Amino acid sequence: MIELRGLTRTFYVGGRPVHALRELDLGVPDGDYISIMGPSGSGKSTLLNLLGCLDRPTAGSYLLDGDEVGQLDENELTQVRRHKIGFVFQSFHLVPRLTAAGNVELPMTFAGVERAQRRERVARTLQSVGLGERVGHRPEQLSGGEQQRVAIARAIAMDPAILLADEPTGNLDSRSGQEVIDLLEGMNAEGLTVIMVTHNPEIAERARHRIRLADGRLVEEEFA
């Protein structure tokens, strides 16, 4: 459960303030499926980074399951990222020297999950994204769609409540993109909150909850 009240993020570039987000109000209930649209520089990525606890707001309130994120210290933010949030990126961000299994295992390794349990979960998660046969392949040996599915498997390995996807289909052809969207929607149907930034109106339309940003402000919000 996410509640944003007057969320503001201001950067200073060469001493001048750049208002990336201005007084944003938004509520995201558990299990929501929300798409974020808007032109480049409208604050989409900033919002996603704030939601993912990679960044802190300049002003306003971000309540995540009742906790005020702005007041959490570095260790607590690490715990939030580790247990509650999964990330999927446009450029996949797979570690090139690790196999598909190694990449999926990574968040569990840093969370201190037992080796045997990690193995079992890696196999299960890769199976669930349809890559049970690709466990030992490195990213360079996989297609773009497969790489993104490995990334999704990695994002859900720690069983988070929220999945943040930053243009997950942006680097994929339409067929692979469709597979990725199907996968995300399937997970949403099982209760995962999916928050997705996209440029593609067709994909955005599929979400139950759609918002549009412009110049750091929420300019449109609709529910299907």
Next chain:
Amino acid sequence: MSSLDLFRFSAGALRGHRLRTGLCLLGVAIGVTAVILLTSLGEGARLFVTGEFSQLGTNLIIIAPGKTETSGAAPIFGGVPHDLTVEDVEAIKRYVHTAKAVAPLAYGQAQARHGQTTREVNVAGTTPEFREIREVAVRLGSYLPEGKAHQAQRVCVIGIKIQEELFPGTNPLGETLRIGEDRFRIIGVMAPRGTSLGMNLDEVVHVPVRAAQRMFNQAGLFRAFVSVRNHDEIEATKQAVIDLLRKRHGGVEDVTAITQDAVLTTFGNIMTTLTAALGGIAAISLCVAGIGIMNVMLVTVSERTSEIGLLKALGASRRQILACFLIEAAIISSMGGALGLGLGYLFNRAIIAIYPTFPVQPPQWAVAGAVAVSVLVGVAFGALPARRAARLDPVAALAKR
């Protein structure tokens, strides 16, 4: 995250850059090799020198006439030191009970001649106890005769070199050797001893002490030697000898007693300092290797910036990221240390093979120190890059491609 997992992750990252890691590791290895090699040369020199000195025997007190220290009172009462005499030596033997063997030494150089052959020889005038003190081995015939009555007898025991040069191919026993103006009967030939402290022991002729004194027209002795049974007794014996000689010399302390301990300790200290200095110089190369590690780790951190951002997004803590990079640096430096250790020992073996008499051997403190320092260097020089990695802003790091 278990330490095994951390190690696996770091080792995996290093495996991706074999050449870079290898070169960096080589830098550390060369540093460690240099420390081991130079200190073992220094230690070898120390063992060699102290070995030469301890051939003289560590249970030995050497007494020389004259006092090297300035004495305030002495000039008023005459100032000229008494000779050290054969009688003094006999008194030591009688009154100092801890003395095991006591021998006088009168010393000089003279011409030795047999037939038409002449050569310069060192003449040592002494008593049979000298044999025990200096571990003289007789190869042929016998050593100097026992008993006071024979102290002036004109007999001699010659070194192997003199036998070879003056009596080539013949048995010298019973032959007459002319030394200076006197004629000596050869009663023995000493076994070869080689050189000790620059003196060739094979070119010496041993004669009874009074015969030598007469030959060189000396009343006093060059040295007296006192050996003890037990190393613990050496200080007490030395003091007893000095006290006795003071009493015999009219209350003036006019002899100097030297123990091998003092000489050995002094030389040992000098050489240990030298070895440490060599080790210090070699340690500079370890420091340079550390800077190499720092450089490579900085490159690694900047190359893997987006990976670090990703790890943070996946829930890796600052401390974990710090640990990953520190461990990478430590792996490089400790593997370098191990390789350097191996190389150092290999070079040592090579030196031993080439110069078998030179006892090269790295001192244990240097080996332990070099390995410890090499690991420390990795951690110390890896700290800055690792800190930089841990403090990266995840948003900026992820954005970097």
